Amino acid sequence: MVDIEPEDLSASANRNRVLYTFSPDLRECENVTSAFAQQGYRATFAQTIPALSRLFDIRRPDVALVDYESGVAEDDVLALIRDLSFGVRVFVIGNANMASDMVVRAIRAGAVALFERPLALTEMTHVVAIDLRRSCSSEKNPARCGSLSALSVREIDVLRYVMEGQSNKEVGLQLHISARTVEAHRASSMKKLGARNTAEMVHIAMMDR
Structure with missing residues (x-):
């Protein structure tokens, strides 16, 4: 497991990181975007697939946060993200106590991890920051602690x-x-x-x- 020093998670370390949130819930988008912006990310959001595609045309993100219902269950937004840009770290946002088959579907579609509602925004920013540091420090995924x-x-x-x-x-x-x-x-x-x-x-x- 890679040790992450506290200073590595500072807002200044994220100033060049781009993060997009895709969700039909405006308040959720605004809250998530605000939380990551406070941590130094260049964060914004989209509520429709065309709007998300336009964001990708402007700039490739480092991270995409995707609502499960609209981004995985209804439309294969994760596949769209893979087509638009390689290497984007995708996290899925879902309701509490998601069924195992839903979790498996999201992971197989390419999600790094899932965040369950109600969202713990501080934890989300921490988890994403650590994942980005680890993904940059190794060609393999070193996030797992065991095998x-x-x-x-x-x-x-x-x-x-x-x-x-x-x-x-x-x-x-x-x-x-x-x-x-x-x-x-x-x-x-x-x-x-x-x-x-x-x-x-x-x-x-x-x-x-």
């Missing part, structure tokens, strides 16, 4: 079904264990992999396969 080799056989079994988008109950039926036991294995796997949520766990697993 799949740290997991038990049962934890690997559970993770495999989670990556297929199955719920705790569905995984339990497949493995003949209770949903509560599945949740315990998921929690243990996240801890071993250094993941804060299901999205990060799936992302780490996909990178480590």
Whole structure:
């Protein structure tokens, strides 16, 4: 894991970073944009796909924050971003307690991680800043703290079904264990992999396969 010094996360370090937010929610766009602008980013937002495309025509961003419902579920905005510019770090914004299949879909579409509502803006700016520092310091993704080799056989079994988008109950039926036991294995796997949520766990697993 790469150590990030406090000064590396200062607003001055972000002054050349460009960040776009794509969401139909004007207040959310304004709040997110303001939070990142205060951290030195050149941040703005778009509420429609044509508006987002125009922003890309003006300048390639370092980061794009994309609403799940309008950017992944309804339109494949992540694919559009890949077509418009290579190497943009994409984070998805979704509602609380997103289903496993939604998380897997976002990660497979190219999302680095997911932020769940209600948004913790300070945490968001911190996570994005750390990701940008790490992505610049290594050709590989060094964000994962562990690897799949740290997991038990049962934890690997559970993770495999989670990556297929199955719920705790569905995984339990497949493995003949209770949903509560599945949740315990998921929690243990996240801890071993250094993941804060299901999205990060799936992302780490996909990178480590």
